[in-house]
Structures are given as structure tokens and as C-alpha cells.
Amino acid sequence: MPFRRGRDARRRWRLSAKLLIASSVATVLGFSAICASVMLDMRRGEEELARQTLENLASGVDADISRNIELYDLSLRAVVSNFVMPEIDHVPKELRHLILFDHAATAQHFGAIQVFDAGGNLTVDAASLDPQPENRADEDYFTVHRDHPDVGLFISKPTLYRGAYAIVLSRRITGDDGRFLGVVVGSIRFSYFHELFGRLNLAPGDTITVLRRDRTIIMRTPFDLDVIGKNLAERTDWNQENLKEGSAFAGKGPVDSTPRLYVRRAGSSPLFVVVGKPLASIFSLWRTEAIRIGAIMAALIIFVIGTALFLAREIGRRADAEDKLEEMATTDALTGLRNRRKFDAEIEIEWRRAARQGQPVALLMIDADHFKAYNDTYGHQAGDQVLVGIAICISDSVRRAADCAARFGGEEFAVLLPGANAVEAFNVAEAIRLKVLQWCEGEILTTVSAGIASMRPTAGQSWADLVEAADKALYAAKANGRNQSVLASVPKIALVA
Known part of the structure; x- marks a missing residue:
């Protein structure tokens, strides 16, 4: 039968081991969560810093482009305003050039301004007093102004214009009566954008894209x-x-498959700027730190879990060792039954439990008949063999987990039966007596006598009263001729079998 106290000890040690492992896992998870939170904050910080940097870059590029477009548009407006003056057709060519282009912006990357009449024919060219015949009636910038009077400043798609790649800026010339009189056209060469982007310190993979409002790409680096x-x-x-407009996006863009952080500049210019930086570049330092910290955390996790498992195993071994020591300390070495010390502890516990629950508790006191004479005749080894046999018969008859069979002393045994009434206890005692009798039918000739007592604890009683009653019943069995079971009652013997 298992030891309840041993089981309780094992439960405590197993609980301790499980608690150690659970606390270790909880600690690891807690530190991992904190570490992950810190790393995510660092990642967001890196992304926010990159976004602010890209916003500043986009703002600077957009401001430069907007300023030059506005400057060139002022020149186009001046030409349109002067061209509709009635006197302009009656002045010499030299004076007309001076009037039309006196305030025209001139720069290395600005193309010469031209004026085309309502039929698309070149009439005035800032680069020449006698321009070569040229017709642009089929160009987008011409048809847009002809068909849509309210377009204002129109910026064309990138095109080959006057021998160089450029964007064409144009405005409609409208007469006082609202008639379409022609188009004023200028250009900004690609060399302007190349020079502008060349002044910037861009990292590999960085992109700057200038787009028209309809999302047509004007320039890209x-x-x-x-x-x-x-x-x-x-x-x-x-x-x-x-x-x-004015937002950011992280992921694959529409031009290539490289994941980038893109920032679009907000503004009212006809063109807008989008700058991008590869995510791998943004998070390269963070990734290095994450790998380093992750490796340290992984090593710590392995160490903590390994240590916890090792300690849990050692706790388990200690529990097993203590169980074995307790078993050795509470087990009779010869018979394998509980010893007197264990019996006293068990009867104390069961007596208190029975008192609390109002349940009966029974006790069998069993003694080997004529054991001293048998021992003197056949020797101590034969006597020991008899005691072992009786113990086996008792163990075979007492099978409930709460029952406690013990060697009470010498050739005397005790069986504690919690919750058993007198009849049930008497039946167990008879089963033991008959089993011993059956076992002794061979060469070994011995019998046992049993005294049985069952009590429901009341105030003023102790388990010693139960032992005394069973012991008196045992003496009665001996006095009546041995090899019998006697049931005791308080204060007198009630049954003999």
C-alpha cells in the first residue's frame, strides 16, 4: 500500500519542480516581451527618423523645382500679356523682341521661349529675329490649349524638344474677345534635374521621382x-x-520591386516629388542590433531553461530519494509492512479524520500462535519465514488505499481500517486468519489469533482506547484457545468466531 505522506511529499516536490519551470518560462516570456517591445520601438524610431529625413529631402527638391517653374511661368505670362497689346504688331522686330522677352528668365537649363499662332505656326522665337518655319499644331501642348481655354500652365510629358530632352511649359494666348490666338511655349531641359539631383548626397538605392499631377513620371533618379x-x-x-499627398508608404513601389519607404511632398505645384529609401538600408543598423540582442536573449533563454530543467530534475531526484528514505524509515525490514512508528502516525491521522467526519475506524490486532515455541524449536530463520508469510497473507487481504497494515512488535501485527464498521473489520480478520491457516497446511504449522475493535470517536476518547480494546479482544482470543477472531465492544467482548 502506498504511503499517503510519501505521496504528499512527492506532490510537493513535483509542484515545486513544475512551479520552478513555470516561473522560469514566465520570466523568459516576460523578458522576451520586454526585449521585443524595445526592439519594435527602436524599429519605429529608425523608420520615423528616415521618414523625417526623406520629408526634408523632398521638401528641398520640391521647393527648388517649384521656384524654377514659377520663375519660368512668370516669363511666359509676361509674353502672353505683352503679345495681346494692339501696338505689338506695328513695331519693328527688334523692339518687339525687347518688349516680349525683356523680362524673360534666362538660365543655363531654360530653353528659348517661342510663340505659335492659332494655326500652330512659329511666329516669334526668343532665340532668333528670323525663325525658321515651324508648325506645332499636332503637339499636345498646342491642342490642349486650343481645346481647353482654362488649362492655365500646361507641363508636357518628357519629350525631345529642340534637340534635347526636356519638359515643355506652355500658356494659351487669348484675345480680348476670347478667341484662341496661339500658344507661348518654353522648356526646362533634363540637365536641370540631373544637376539638381547630382548636388544631393544620395545612398545607393535611394530614389527621387518627379511626377505630373496625373502621375506621369517627369524625371527619376x-x-x-x-x-x-x-x-x-x-x-x-x-x-x-x-x-x-503628404503621406508615406512602406513597401514595393510601382517602378521596381525593391521595398522602400516612400514619402510624397504636399504642395500646390504642377509637379510633385516622391523620394524613396530602401527599407534594408533604413533598418540595417537596427537589424544588426536586433540580431546581436536576439542572440544574447537566445543564449540567456537556453541557459535559464536548461538551468530550470536541471534543477527540476535534481528536485525530482531529491524527492525520490526522500521517498525512499521515508519508506525505509517507516517500513519493517523483515516483513515489508509499516513499522510501529508509521502505524502510530497513521492511527493518529485517521482517528482525527474519523472524529471530524463522524466515521468509524477499526483496528485488528493479530498475533502468531505459539510463536515462541516454534521459534525455539525451528530456529530464528524459520520464525522469520513464518512472520513473512503472515505479512503476505495480511497484505493480500488488506487492499484499500487508506488501510494500514503494520508489524506492531515481535510476532504481533496491527491492521488499521478507516471507515470500517465492526462487521466489516471482523470479515477482514477472518479472511486473514483463514488465509494463514490455508498457508500453514504444509510443513509450517502455525495459526494466528485476532482481536477486532471498531469505534466512532467521541469527545474524551483517543486512539489509545481503540488499541486497548483490540488488544483485550486479542487476549480473549488467546484465552479461548487461539486460532480465532474476537470482536470487542466497549466495555465487553461481543462476538467470538
Whole structure:
């Protein structure tokens, strides 16, 4: 039968081991969560810093482009305003050039301003007093102004204009009566954008894209002629809502598959600027730190878990060792039953439990008949063999987990039966007596006598009263001729079998 106290000890040690492992896992998870939170904050910080840097870059590029477009547009406006004056047609060519282009902006990357009449024919060229015949009636900038009077400043797609790649800026010339009189045209060469982007300290993979309001790419660095002039609004695999005005977007862009952080500059200019930086570049330092900290955390996790498992195993071993020591301390070495010390502890516990629950508790006191004479006749080894046999018969008859069979002393045994009434206890005693009798039918001739007592604890009683009653019943069995079970009652013997 298992030891309840041993089981309790094992439960405590197992609980301690489980608690150690659980606390270790909880600690590891807690530190991992804190570490992950810190790393995510660092990542967001890196992304926010990159976003602010890109916003500043986009703002600077957009301001430079807007300023030059506005400056050049002022020149176009001046030409339109002067061209509709009635006197302009009656002055010499030299004076007309002076009037039309006196305030025209001149710069290395600005093309000469031209004026085309209502039929698309070149009439005035800031670069020549006698321009060569030229007709631009089929160009987009001409047809747009002819068909849509309210367009204002129109910026064309990138095109080859007057021998150089450029964007064409144009305005409509409208007469006092609202008639279409022609178009004033100028250009900004690509060399302006190349020079502007060349002054910037860009990292490999960084991009700057200048787009028209309809999302047509005007210029991009790194320069790719196949991309220039493409309209991103026609891309079905790109969601335009990803990059609204003044917003940022992280992921694959519409031009290439490199994941970047893109920032779009907010403004009212006819062109807008989008700058991008590879996410790998933004998070390279963070990734290095994350790998380093992750490696340290992994090593700590392995150490903590390994230590916890080792300690849990050692706790388990200690529990097993203590169970074995307790078993040795509470077990009779010869018979394998509980010893007197264990019996006293068990009867104390069961007596208190029975008192609390109002349940009966029974006790069998069993003694080997004529054991001293048998021992003197056949020797101590034969006597020991008899005691072992009796112990086996008792163990075979007492099977409940709460029952406690013990060697009470010498050739005397005790069986504690919690919750058993007198009849049940008497039946157990008879089962033991008959089993011993059956076992002794061979060469070994011995019998046992049993005294049985069952009590329901009341105030003023102790378990010693139960032992005394069973012991008196045992003496009665001996006095009546041995090899019998006697049931005791308080204060007199009630049954003999």
C-alpha cells in the first residue's frame, strides 16, 4: 500500500519542480516581451527618423523645382500679356523682341521661349529675329490649349524638344474677345534635374521621382529612360491610395520591386516629388542590433531553461530519494509492512479524520500462535519465514488505499481500517486468519489469533482506547484457545468466531 505522506511529499516536490519551470518560462516570456517591445520601438524610431529625413529631402527638391517653374511661368505670362497689346504688331522686330522677352528668365537649363499662332505656326522665337518655319499644331501642348481655354500652365510629358530632352511649359494666348490666338511655349531641359539631383548626397538605392499631377513620371533618379514618361495611373498592380499627398508608404513601389519607404511632398505645384529609401538600408543598423540582442536573449533563454530543467530534475531526484528514505524509515525490514512508528502516525491521522467526519475506524490486532515455541524449536530463520508469510497473507487481504497494515512488535501485527464498521473489520480478520491457516497446511504449522475493535470517536476518547480494546479482544482470543477472531465492544467482548 502506498504511503499517503510519501505521496504528499512527492506532490510537493513535483509542484515545486513544475512551479520552478513555470516561473522560469514566465520570466523568459516576460523578458522576451520586454526585449521585443524595445526592439519594435527602436524599429519605429529608425523608420520615423528616415521618414523625417526623406520629408526634408523632398521638401528641398520640391521647393527648388517649384521656384524654377514659377520663375519660368512668370516669363511666359509676361509674353502672353505683352503679345495681346494692339501696338505689338506695328513695331519693328527688334523692339518687339525687347518688349516680349525683356523680362524673360534666362538660365543655363531654360530653353528659348517661342510663340505659335492659332494655326500652330512659329511666329516669334526668343532665340532668333528670323525663325525658321515651324508648325506645332499636332503637339499636345498646342491642342490642349486650343481645346481647353482654362488649362492655365500646361507641363508636357518628357519629350525631345529642340534637340534635347526636356519638359515643355506652355500658356494659351487669348484675345480680348476670347478667341484662341496661339500658344507661348518654353522648356526646362533634363540637365536641370540631373544637376539638381547630382548636388544631393544620395545612398545607393535611394530614389527621387518627379511626377505630373496625373502621375506621369517627369524625371527619376537613378535615371532610366524607359521609366520616364510612364503614367503610373495606368498601372493596374499599383494602388494610388498607397501614396496620397503628404503621406508615406512602406513597401514595393510601382517602378521596381525593391521595398522602400516612400514619402510624397504636399504642395500646390504642377509637379510633385516622391523620394524613396530602401527599407534594408533604413533598418540595417537596427537589424544588426536586433540580431546581436536576439542572440544574447537566445543564449540567456537556453541557459535559464536548461538551468530550470536541471534543477527540476535534481528536485525530482531529491524527492525520490526522500521517498525512499521515508519508506525505509517507516517500513519493517523483515516483513515489508509499516513499522510501529508509521502505524502510530497513521492511527493518529485517521482517528482525527474519523472524529471530524463522524466515521468509524477499526483496528485488528493479530498475533502468531505459539510463536515462541516454534521459534525455539525451528530456529530464528524459520520464525522469520513464518512472520513473512503472515505479512503476505495480511497484505493480500488488506487492499484499500487508506488501510494500514503494520508489524506492531515481535510476532504481533496491527491492521488499521478507516471507515470500517465492526462487521466489516471482523470479515477482514477472518479472511486473514483463514488465509494463514490455508498457508500453514504444509510443513509450517502455525495459526494466528485476532482481536477486532471498531469505534466512532467521541469527545474524551483517543486512539489509545481503540488499541486497548483490540488488544483485550486479542487476549480473549488467546484465552479461548487461539486460532480465532474476537470482536470487542466497549466495555465487553461481543462476538467470538
